[in-house]
Amino acid sequence: MPTKVNHVSAADHDIVTVAVAAAEAHTSGEIVTVVAAQSNDYDDVALVWASVGAFLAMSLAALFPGFYRGIYDGLTGGWGHELTANQWLGIVIAFGVVKWIGIWLILLWRPLRLALTPRAIKAARVRARAVDLFKVGTEAKTLGRTGVLLYLSLKEHRADIVADEAIAAKVAPEVWGDAMDALVERVRAGQPGEGMAAAVTGMGAVLAQHFPKGEDNPNELPDRLIEI
Structure with a gap:
């Protein structure tokens, strides 16, 4: 049997899951959260x-x-x-x-x-990994193309947000800046779960502005934190 991955604590899982559910209560957007120990071997x-x-x-x-x-x-x-x-x-x-x-x-x-890996290379590798995961698990997985992936790579102290077509058309990448800053700040303080929850809350506020919750809004993507 494969070894279970544990990059963060059970409490971190609970914090992130609650944050995702709360954020999605006000938007038709679907937030997927993924955490990895490292994005590349370099x-x-x-x-x-x-x-x-x-x-x-x-x-x-x-x-x-x-x-x-x-x-x-x-x-x-x-x-x-x-x-x-x-x-x-x-x-x-x-x-x-x-x-x-x-x-x-x-x-x-x-x-x-x-x-010894330059920061620019780390950022590019984390982004590439986030895009790959987005294409596999989030892209075109919702009816309205309103899925968005929050990806955290712990050892690089970097994160990225990749949004599906409908969201990307309305939300510029720099709009996610506050959410990303909150995440990285808490990760550096050794609080990855709280960092991701803070980012999810910020993302939810942005999504609620552009994609408010409708009458028919099924939960199409998992709320739980995914570890890889």
Whole structure:
């Protein structure tokens, strides 16, 4: 059997579920909430850092050959033979390869790899993951195309909102800014459930303005918090 995912507490689940139900009581919009530990492994970032480190190491060896030849002499106790140009080039390349492998091995530690990932890349990967999840579980799943996904990626301390066609046509992305700020602030304080609930409340207020609750308004998408 698959292992149950637990990124947040049972209390967080309850807080978010109650917030979604309360928000949807005033709108025909349907809010889906999803939380993930991390959106991407950033393996390519580790490869880039390793390549940059190896290139810099080989460049320094080429720019300051006397210094590195001195290290070579020290290691050989002065008994090493005089290196030819090709032999020296081979040593420089080997030095770069060792440097690449060393950095790559260090960056197998995920927290460091994540810390060295530029913020813009994190934001793009979180957005891409949110869009993928939206297409699978929210897009065109309501009769009025009024589904909206709130996605939180914990380790990146980032979140995103992806709205279905009808909502996107009336609500500009920047309108969700206050909801996102409330979410991220509380996540950084170690309160992911309260952060998502605050965001849901803000989203519900926006949706109620543009998509007020009608007489026939079935609950088409789950209110519960989804963990992946």
